[in-house]
Amino acid sequence: MLAEKYPERIKQIFAKYPDKRSAVMPLLYLAQEEYGWLTEEALREVAGLCDIDPTQARSIAGFYTMFAEKPKGKYWLQVCTDLPCALRGADQFFHELCEYLGVDPEHGGTTDDGLFTVEPVMCLAACDKAPVLQNNFHFHENLNIEHAKQLIEKWRAEAAAEEDKDDEAE
Amino acid sequence: MTHILLRNRDIPDIWQFETYTANGGYEALRQAVTEMTPDEVIQVVLDSNLRGRGGAGFPAGRKWSFIPKDAKTKYVVVNADESEPGTFKDRELLEKNPHQVIEGALIAAYAIQASGVYIYCRGEFWDLAHALEERIAEAEAANLAGEDILGSGWSCPVRVHLGAGAYICGEETALLNSLQGLLGQPRVRPPFPAQMGGGLYYQPTVVNNVETLSNVPWIIRNGAEAYRQIGTERSSGPKIFCLSGHAANPGNYELPLGITFRELIFEHGGGVWKEKALKAILPSGASGPILPATDEVLETPLTYEDVAAVGSTLGSASVILLDEDTDIVWAAAKMIHFFKHESCGKCTPCREGTYWLDRIYARLLSGQATPHDLEVLETVPQQMDGLTLCALGQFARSPVWATLEHFREEYEQYVGLREAKAERA
Ligand SMILES: Cc1cc2nc3c(=O)[nH]c(=O)nc-3n(C[C@H](O)[C@H](O)[C@H](O)COP(=O)(O)O)c2cc1C
Ligand code: SF4
Ligand code: FES
Numbered sequence: 128m129l130a131e132k133y134p135e136r137i138k139q140i141f142a143k144y145p146d147k148r149s150a151v152m153p154l155l156y157l158a159q160e161e162y163g164w165l166t167e168e169a170l171r172e173v174a175g176l177c178d179i180d181p182t183q184a185r186s187i188a189g190f191y192t193m194f195a196e197k198p199k200g201k202y203w204l205q206v207c208t209d210l211p212c213a214l215r216g217a218d219q220f221f222h223e224l225c226e227y228l229g230v231d232p233e234h235g236g237t238t239d240d241g242l243f244t245v246e247p248v249m250c251l252a253a254c255d256k257a258p259v260l261q262n263n264f265h266f267h268e269n270l271n272i273e274h275a276k277q278l279i280e281k282w283r284a285e286a287a288a289e290e291d292k293d294d295e296a297e
Numbered sequence: 298m299t300h301i302l303l304r305n306r307d308i309p310d311i312w313q314f315e316t317y318t319a320n321g322g323y324e325a326l327r328q329a330v331t332e333m334t335p336d337e338v339i340q341v342v343l344d345s346n347l348r349g350r351g352g353a354g355f356p357a358g359r360k361w362s363f364i365p366k367d368a369k370t371k372y373v374v375v376n377a378d379e380s381e382p383g384t385f386k387d388r389e390l391l392e393k394n395p396h397q398v399i400e401g402a403l404i405a406a407y408a409i410q411a412s413g414v415y416i417y418c419r420g421e422f423w424d425l426a427h428a429l430e431e432r433i434a435e436a437e438a439a440n441l442a443g444e445d446i447l448g449s450g451w452s453c454p455v456r457v458h459l460g461a462g463a464y465i466c467g468e469e470t471a472l473l474n475s476l477q478g479l480l481g482q483p484r485v486r487p488p489f490p491a492q493m494g495g496g497l498y499y500q501p502t503v504v505n506n507v508e509t510l511s512n513v514p515w516i517i518r519n520g521a522e523a524y525r526q527i528g529t530e531r532s533s534g535p536k537i538f539c540l541s542g543h544a545a546n547p548g549n550y551e552l553p554l555g556i557t558f559r560e561l562i563f564e565h566g567g568g569v570w571k572e573k574a575l576k577a578i579l580p581s582g583a584s585g586p587i588l589p590a591t592d593e594v595l596e597t598p599l600t601y602e603d604v605a606a607v608g609s610t611l612g613s614a615s616v617i618l619l620d621e622d623t624d625i626v627w628a629a630a631k632m633i634h635f636f637k638h639e640s641c642g643k644c645t646p647c648r649e650g651t652y653w654l655d656r657i658y659a660r661l662l663s664g665q666a667t668p669h670d671l672e673v674l675e676t677v678p679q680q681m682d683g684l685t686l687c688a689l690g691q692f693a694r695s696p697v698w699a700t701l702e703h704f705r706e707e708y709e710q711y712v713g714l715r716e717a718k719a720e721r722a
Contacts, residue, residue, distance in 0.1 A: 143456045146498060148478035152461055177478065190480055190641075191461030193420040210583060210631040211383045211541040211617050249422050249464065249635055250382040254617075255539070255547035264423040 129158060129172050137176065147177045151187055164195035192248060193264070196267055200244035201235050202282050205261045208247040211254035220258040221247055223272045227279065242286055243279070301515045301527075301535050302508065303551045305393035314435040317396040323441050325514035329404050330447050333517075338408040344514065344521035346533040348581035351376055351467075351506030352581070352612045354532075354601040357405075357513075361503055363491035364409040367601030370500040373406040374476070374490075375416040377507045378460055378467035381582040382635060386537040386549050387507035391418070392425045394511070395432045399455060401510030403442060404517060406453045409503055413454050415473050430457050464639035468687050469504040471641065473497050482641045483687040506613075507613075508537055529555035532600035532611075540566045542617040543573065559595040562618065573620035577703070580604055581612025583632040586699035602627075608699075625704040626711055629696045630658035636693035647690030650681040654697060661684040661711045673710050675701065 130137060140153045153177055158169040165188045167181075174184040188194040195203070206221045222232040228243050230236035235245040253259045256268035260275070267278060300306050300711070310316040329338050343358030364371055375398065377386040390398055390719040402414045418426040433455045437443040444452045458476050464473045466481040469490055475481035476497060488495030496502025512534055516524050528534050532554040538561055541547045545567035558578060562568065569575045575590040580599075586609045588594045597607050604611040610634065619628060637651035657674050678694035685691060701708060 143458075146477065149458075149476060151478040152459065152475070155461070157460070179478070186479070186480060191420065191463050193462040209382045209635060210579075211630060213631055214542040214617070214619065214623070214628075215547075248462070249638060250380060250384075252379045252385045252388045252419065254383055254385055254541040255549070257541075257547075261421060266420065266424070 129154070129161060130176065132161070133157060148179060150177045151179065152191075154185070155188055159195055164198045169288060198237075198241075200242050201286055202243045203263050204243060204245040205248040205251075206235075206245060206261050207249070207251045207253070207257070209250040209254075211250065212257035212259065215257040217258040220270065220272055221245075222277070224260075224275055227272070227276055242283065259285075299341060300551050302397075302404060302511045302537055303389060304392065304397065304550060305389070306551075309671060311394050312392070312396070312432070313673075314432065314439070317394075318439075321438070321518065321563040322396050322514075323400055323439070325517035326400050326403050326407070326441060327447060329407050329517055330449050330451070335408050335410055338517070341517060341521050342408070345512075345516045345524040346521075346531070347509065347512050347516060347524070347553075348532065348534075349506055350508035350512075350536065350613060352381070352584070352610075354611065357505060357509055359403060360491060360505070361408050363489075364501045364503060365493060368493060368501045368560055369412075369605060370498070371409050371411045372497040372500060372502040373402055373411045373414045374415065374469075374472065374497055374502055374504045375402050375507060375510060376467060376469065376472060376504055377416055377418040377422065378464075378472060379422075379507070380419055380464040380467050380639075381584060381613055381615045382632070383464055383541045383582040384539050384580065385541075385615075386539050386611050386613075388422065388425065388510050389549050390507050390537075391422065391429060395425075395429055396436065396506055397511050397514055399429075399436055399442065400405070400507075401424075401513035402455065403446070403453065404513045405503055405505060405510060407446075407451065409501075410451065411453055411503070413456065415476060415497065416455065416457045417466070417476055418457060418459055419466075420459050423459065426459050428677040433457070441577065463641075464635075465641040465689060466691065470495075471687070472504065473502065481643075482643045485686065507604050508613075529598065529600050531602055536599070536614055538599065539613075539615045542579075542614065543570050543575075543623070544568075544618050545570045554599045554600050557596055557598050558616075561599060561616065562595075569618060569620050571620070572589065575618060575621065576621045576623055577619040577625065579617040579619070581610045582617065583635050583696065584688075585610035585612050585629075586695040587619075587703060591705045624659055625700050625707045628659070628691070629700040630655075630662055632696035633658050633693070636689065636696075640693070644684075644686045644690065646681045646684040647686075647693065650677050650690070651693050653677055654693070661708070664711070666712045668712050674708075 140150045141245045162169045170184045171181045174181040208217045225232040237244040258270045259268045339361045347357045348354040442455045459465045466475045470484035471481045490496040490502045525533050536554045538550045578588045633654045637655040640651045641646045642648045678697045
């Protein structure tokens, strides 16, 4: 439960606003961080914390592209394919990245091992550094496909190392 | 040239509190709070003719003067949602020169005697928003924000709120709803945000763009007269032009309002990439009508008035270049796809109109469109004209009518009209 696990952070969030309801977005981010995506349970918890109806929490979650209503890969990659970036080759970059990961090159998707989700998104306010992608909200700029493949392999290795560590711990 | 806004270009460490204050930072706030009345601050900003940099160009001082003095609770909301395709100036300001944004917001807050400032950052500014909170804490620790600022008895906390990926939340009333934890959809106006009942938590509120507020410390320190020396009579001051698309050197360029497209693109921006010819310009991202790159257009000064006179808008000055090889129908399709994706769905003409347009463009690009589609394409924007709750529904019309007006033959090629005509001939 968020309330038991993060009492301090939740208190800080509420302290920012005169109205509890304003905390809904920060709390959705917290829930997403905790559970990986916004499950029914997560939405109910957030709704309970800021005194709104769970259906309202769900419609807010559904309104924004950065809230995950379904499970995402461990590495959630959002690639900008909007006009300014597309003028500098972002569509092709996106297709090649999808092909490299083995997902639908038109719409993206999640890899079978659940490690990567890749999605096309609208302008990320970094058009002068196209192509760009966000990995779990952190930016990578001035990419080309070779560079992106290296990043993918780095993340793959990182995830494998983490798993080894978990295995040892058990 | 030394910069007024992108001072980080001259002083790379200016994001640090010590560097900012060592270079005159927060002196304007000190001057305003300890030596000027709120009304005097508003008067200076009015006299400076500082106009809003978020798109509409509304005079900032006038907006501030609308705030009812007798209201107990008032807010300043900084619009850092920056989501217009081709815009990336507020990001550089917030990342590289953040204290100047905070100082500008606090001066605005003092001028209207606000009880709080919220900086609404688009969700994708995740990293910079968290860094911004540290910068705010530094200002608070120096008694420049928070409780009893500079011993004046006026208290004003500054907070950061993160959006989560929705262009419409840059529209000021949608932004306010989003900040209140409501669905991020625009409100019916009046009441306007500055009025009782219209702002944040329905209290009178000034909403200003990041870049707008970044001008304010300089204006306070140097005076309205000095500011009006920069730019033109009606479009005063410096502006950050975001150059993107087929620019040889994409990036932010801080220059006086009134320089021409040609100067911006060729003198400062290094021209078009790969030594290609320039075909067209989108002066204000996806939201303003496209302009063919004629000599007349290239000689046009970048001011609110002059860009309007040649049939487009200056907007937030996100100047996207399209080279000679660009497929205009494809570019229009991209923009329509953007608006379809970002329509908040509240009003039918916008929701349905962008949906239909997106479908027609998909047919055009896949070679399946008929001449009838082209006729429908022309009527949809007419059916949206003036019938939407917010400006998004109006912005969404221009990729269609403006590209049709200037580049109709490219559409005709897509529907095979040309070939048919040629055959008949
Ligand atoms: C669809 C839409 C999107 C907008 N996006 C932004 C934005 O990202 N940033 C911004 O400052 N203003 C944006 N605006 C303009 C705001 O509604 C508002 O006019 C502005 O923040 C006022 O600040 P200013 O007077 O300092 O320009 C948008 C308007 C519309 C209709
Ligand atoms: S015009 Fe479009 S974006 Fe604006 S309120 Fe209507 S549906 Fe929403
Ligand atoms: S279009 Fe890709 S970041 Fe702006």
